[in-house]
Amino acid sequence: MRELGISVLDELIGQLARLPGIGQKTAQRLAIFILKSSDGYAQELAQAILNVKQKTRLCKRCFNVAEDELCAICSDPRRDTHKICVVEDIVDVLAIEETHTYRGLYHVLGGVISPLAGVNPEDLNIRSLIERVKNEPIEEVILALNPSTEAETTIIYITKLLKDMEVQISRLASGVPMGAHLEYLDGATIGMAIQSRQKISKDT
């Protein structure tokens, strides 16, 4: 790790390099850009960083990021309150919202069950999910977890807890992603796509 011998610049480079996907070289380029930028930009950037920590919290209903007690989605009266989409992380809410294909509510688990990594069911927002299904007019719970062994465990765990309730449980379709070439896809995905193959109607 090279040092430039200018302690404040080295400190900034060190801090920037802690960001994901930002290596030492990129951190240096960014630090020098900030050094040479207007005072205004540096202050706006620093303030924006502080604000995002100080002015946000977790939605008390769905654990999405929020500026008030409830997040923008939970407090939007146009959302379909009969569906909950269960995701691992806040970023997944953003990814699904971007598609504009889902108008229901969310529930952010905060991870998946992974005893090896020390994540047990009680570390996740699972109890609050069950409470919501009990108390809200939920008709469908869509489990939208990232495909992994831990996600499967989590899906089984949640499904068991919801078993006796009057609610439909579903999960994201597994299969070939749009634009993919079978040639380059992994075997597990192709196998899943064959297993979950969809009937084509002869009527159309």
Place this chain on the structure above:
Amino acid sequence: MRELGISVLDELIGQLARLPGIGQKTAQRLAIFILKSSDGYAQELAQAILNVKQKTRLCKRCFNVAEDELCAICSDPRRDTHKICVVEDIVDVLAIEETHTYRGLYHVLGGVISPLAGVNPEDLNIRSLIERVKNEPIEEVILALNPSTEAETTIIYITKLLKDMEVQISRLASGVPMGAHLEYLDGATIGMAIQSRQKISKDT
């Protein structure tokens, strides 16, 4: 430009996206990382950004970035004060320092002469360079500008000003970079390398 509907997060994404090489998608990833990071990290990062603006200035001798009146290089008694390496920008000082091949002083011009871009000689730290050559025990001025038409103009301009002074003027060698393949190099570089070809001694 999609908005997440969380104003403080959108603001941070906007500010991060102004950094060079950081697109909207990367800015979003970084913003969410900061959102989810510890309060400590956000504060350290914000403080480092402010410090780099508040606690640095330009070296009054060579215009490199400095924490005091003189930069770390100008105030280092082990540097060879008989050589000045003239560069366009602070980043060039860092690039040359990293090589550990140069132990002299620097002079940061702040750009190159480019009338089309509205950069005239008086906008650059050229007068101060001439003063240094007059007043300091300089024996050699090494012009280490990035190859460009504007750099050529700047080299000619500075050379004319230094013409009558007792100082050696030199420039970086042009040629084939280490690790390059002639096959993929541009013609201008190969042409320059042929023109500036170096004699091989038969004695070794």
